Amino acid sequence: MMAHGREQRDMAEHQDWGRVVPAQEAWAHVEAAGTPEWRKELASWWRGVSGEDVLFHEGDLQADSLVVGPRPLIVSGSVRLKGLLQDGHAADHTLLVVLGDLEVENVATFSAMFIAGDVRIQGLLFGDSYGDDVFCVGGGLTARALIEQHHHIGVSGPLDVDVIVGDKLTSTEKPRKKLEPHEALLTGAFTVEDEDEGDITDSTVDRKGLLAKLRAGEPVLADTRLSPVEKAIAAVKEKLARGEQATRLTLAQKKLKAIPEEVFSLTSLESLTLDTNDIAEISPRIGELRALKSLSLESLPLTTLPEELCRLPALKKLSLRYCNHLKRLPDAFVELEALEELYLDVMALESFPEVLTRLPRLKKLWLWRFFKMTPGRVQGLVDGLGRMPTLTHAGFLQGELSALPGGLAPLARLKQFKLGLERIPQPEVKRLEAALPPGRLHVGY
Incomplete structure (x- = not known):
């Protein structure tokens, strides 16, 4: 396929696509095509080549593929290609003007293309x-x-x-879906920027990889008939149908306003991630996922948690980081008897949640986002940690403090205390270190 692609490019680059004419002569044909708005847009680009010669192709142009450049190419009819249309050959900026329609398999453009008629891309x-x-x-x-x-x-x-990836489209209508590169493209055409336990959460287009695949005639588009959420759920169901284990589902950054109902049928799930969505209320049906051991609800606009969540019998790890509308934990939270690790956003909390002191297995409590915290509020958190008999690890993470509270003794019994603040005076760090047994303070995340 690679050799075939090179042959097509060589043919396209060296074939004579038209006769060389002054730009002014070609413009006489352009003036009779397209809408006034289209010609006005083109005119600003045409000024850049007005003193040059251009290639002018009379009538329709049909070929396997076409590479535009370095001369501007004007086609008075339509362009029909079996393969790839690309530009930018041997010049920083190139120009293609088609006065009819364009029919092509794929287009890779890095310069300017103006099509007066309709464009149909397979x-x-x-x-x-x-x-x-x-x-x-x-x-x-x-x-x-x-x-x-x-x-x-x-x-x-x-x-x-x-599908569209990007946002610089000007049109009265919209594509049916807006996706991220990893959701729309096959492997090799995108670069992974961030992952969460093996699931891609952020990506960028791999320009070189995508272009190489297009030039080689290789497939580049993923199956987008299903939405990313539907794909993730379908993948779990397919594993279960094959008798395989399917214990984890990640639906982070999917613009969800509610947990999809299909999720609640996946009763074998042990890990569910719903971070960074618009879910303001957790459905009571969350209680049907009784095998859940890990639940992440980070960056959700939650104001409360349902009692059904608090009755999940196997839940060991819960993350409520960046839930900055959650002012208190419900009394039913005490029923999370298996909970061992909790990530909690303290910015919105009215006070230390006393319900935490009654959790029988909670060993790790990570408190996040210390911004504009009064000394009294911080002292309340320290004192609260001291009232948790099973706690072994805790931390103040993200943010800044001008001073630590006076009473740090409650932290002395912990096996480890993490201080991961961006700004805190060094003397305060030294004071905390002195209040803890040797080796118990970890500075950083």
Whole structure:
């Protein structure tokens, strides 16, 4: 496939696509095409080549593939390609103007393309130009996916696009889905930026990898018929259907407003991550996931927790970091008898949750986000830690304190105390170190 791709490119680059004419002569044909708005947009780009010669192709252009550059190419008819259309050959900026329609398998553009008619792309349009260039369509645009990296895409007519990655699309209509690179592309076309226990949560387009696959004629688009949430749930169900273990589900950063009902049928789940969604209320059905050992609800706009969550019999680890609307823990929290580790956001808490002192197995309590905390509130947290008989590890993490409270003795019985604040006077760190047995203080996360 690679050799075949190179042959196509060589043919495209060396074939004579038209005759060389002054730009002014070609503009006479352009003036009769497209809408006034399309011509106005093109005019600003045309000024950059007005003193040059251009390639002018009379009528329709049909080929396996086409590489534009270094001369501007103007096609008076339509362009129909079996394979890839790309530009930017042998020049920093190139220009393609098609006065008819464009039909192509895939497009990779790093410069300017203007299509007066309709565009029909079987696969994807990949645009990458740091915001300097444009793919401008006078008619409608049909494509499976638009992969946009700071490249302006303008469509005057109807839009029929399944997926977009990016946000620089100007159109009266919207693609059906907006996805992240790892959700829309196959491996090798994106770079993983962040993972959570093996699940990708953030990614960027791999420009070189994607372009190499397009040039080689390899598949680049993932199956986007299912949403990322549906895919994740389906993957768990498929494993279960094969008799395999499927104990973990991650639905972080999926723009959810509620936990999908299908999740509650996955009663073998032991780990569920719902971080960074718009879920303001946890469904009481969470209690049906009785095998859950780990539950992460970070960065959710929660104001309370349902009693059903507090009755999960196997839950050992719970994260409520960045839940900055959660002012108190419910009394039913005491029923989490298996809970061993808790991550808690203290910014919104009205006071130390006394219910924590009655949890029989809680060993680790990590308190997060110390911003504008009064000495009295911090002392209340320290005193609360001292009333937890089973606690062995605790910490103040993220934020800043100008001073620690006077009474640090309650921390002395801990096996480890983590101080992971961005700003705290060094004398206060020394005072805390002196209040603890040797080796018990860990500075950092």
